[in-house]
Amino acid sequence: MPEARYRIDSLSVEGFKAFGATQEITLAGKHSFLFGANARGKSSIVEAIRWCLFGSERDSDVRNRFSEAVDCRVELRLRDAEGLWRLERRLLPGQLRSDLTIKNPQGSEVTQKEALLPNLVRLGTGAGAGAVVFFSAQQATRARAYGDLTRFHEVLYAHLNLVEAERLRTELTRELEEQFEIQRQRSEDLQSAEDKLRVQLKDVDARLEEILRNPPWELDEAPTRPASDLRIRSFVADLATESGNAVDPAWECPVALEQTERWVSYLSGRRAAERQQAIASCNDEVFRLSKQIAEIRAAKDREVAFNASARDLGQRLAELCEGARIEEIDSRLQAASEQLSKEVQFEVARNAVIPLLRADTQSCPICEVACDGAELLDRVTQRIQLASSVHEQAAHEVQILAAQQKQARALVAQKEAAAREADIARRKYEQLVAKLSERGWSPQNWEQSAEARLAELEGQLDALKQEGKSASAHNALHVQRIKALREEWRYHQFRDEEQRLRYELQEGLQPARDRLRAMQDFRSTVESICGVLREEFDLAVDRALPNVSAQLTEAFQRLTNHPAFDKLRVERAQGADQLVVKVGSTRAPVPWSRPEDVLNGGAYSALGLIPHFVFSGFHAEQAKLNVLIVDDPSQSFDTTHVELLLEELRRASEHAQLLLATHEEEKFLPILERLYPAGSFTVIRVTDFRPDRGPTIEYG
């Protein structure tokens, strides 16, 4: 039988499933038959080997429930020509993942690859250095690996030594799928960059077209850039001279135009301010001179008016006094008053003599002239009558004269006041006129001089306003010129931008296009390789399938001797299961069917084992570790088929080291002893189980 490099020599188990304390199990590199009643720990030994080699998706599930505080550890010892290789898988308390360490016979830690056990976990057979280890676990155990036909293709590919080819095919396909999206993204990036440039180019072309529709230059055709440069610099130089500034030769045209715009603005502002100041000054003088003229004229008018008033009052006074002077009026009034005073005395006398006018009066009490009372009375009465008449006249005259005097005096006062006002007005007039003489004007013809000055000022104001209008127009021309030159320069800038964008679109993006093409070419190459690999893989599988089907059928017939369905065929399939096993019949024209639809439980279980029996021989001479571990295979077999099963196991064990576990020692051992030469196998019995220790193991 082809010998694999390694044989399982022994194992040490601690804290794993049924194992509590550390125990040793020795296989001594031989086929081993493990007997014991159910629930004694047989499966824990089988599972310990598998866990040590492959680990588990849920390592924490394998920990012994009675001793979780200790390490969960399995050490598997493989023997080759050099000695013992130790594979130790350990799950420390509290950890969820186990670690595998491998030590060579010298005790040095080595990698799995260095131990020539690559792809051990995946049951791989890469480059002829793999390990063929497979299990048929108890059907009740969810950890069974190949007890059924799901993902049959993985089993077949593994045993046909196609795992790497299949994986490479799958990985290349996946990578191409992933890269497709990335490549599409890069294509879109390139397209986006091109679109962006085209949009910018379109915008620039539109701007150029807009400029050319209404060109800022007065030439027949667009100026060249040097011509525009010369035009702009010439204009800037002129403006510099006009504004008293200097041109920096280092200025670029836009900078020079910007500077020129500042000069124009400053110059325009300064001149406008000067004009405004001159206008204000003129206006101020016009105002002041006009005011002076008005004041002089007002003073003159006032003098004239008061003089007229005085004359009028004099005339009225003369009329009132009838040509007399006021002193004469006064004398008349004094005389009349005196007359009136005499008459008053008479009146007093009259009143005084009244009491004297009695009958016994003999003489005048005043003049003592002898006369009787009656006579006196007559005389007095006559006198009084005469005196009263004079008195009335005198009183009337005094009244008239007094009124005349009062009126005359009022007129005199008014006339004197008018004369004073006229004098004041005259003096003010003279002062104002004298002030004008400060301008060099003579007092006699100040009015002509003032009018002439006012006219002159009005002329200046008109000139300043006209100058302002001219300056604004001049400034507007400069501004317009600057704007035109700036637009002319923008034309060249847009032309430059247009050329740059066209270059970027055509030449700048060319490396990106070339590199994208390189990426596409690389992808095409990978696709080509992947296609060839896929074709060759399919061809290889197609070539293998008839032989595989025939060998499966042969083993199936030997093992089951099924009365109806005795033929197996492996077919391609879509989906996760790339290959499926169908059953047919040589005895009746029945369609190819799914095994689970037509086979009974025993035949179906046998079908689950058959691939391992068949495949264990494939590449057996290349395997480094070829182990067939079967846990309780008779569970679904009736007794008549056990012998056939063990015969198949014997065939398979020609290539592999067999580890068979069963609780049916009485049924199996006699057959095994007949099939295997004495000394070629080890019998291990699990006789008891203690929770703190685990299975009790005996040999022989």
Next chain:
Amino acid sequence: MSTSDSPDEIVSTSYIFARVAARLDADETARSLWSKLEQEVTAGGVSSARSYLRARFRELSDRVTMALKQGGQG
């Protein structure tokens, strides 16, 4: 079943790889890349070959991105 029944002669990864190499022989680019992939598989397994491919794709993609950054600035 004897080993002479083994379909090694027509089915194996090495056989398929050899067939692929033979078919790609005329295409220098594909042959060179396949040779590299084979080397990667031999040295580090299939995952190594895929990593190599991914790195090449990434390099090519990065080169496109770099060229886009350098050119077509707009």
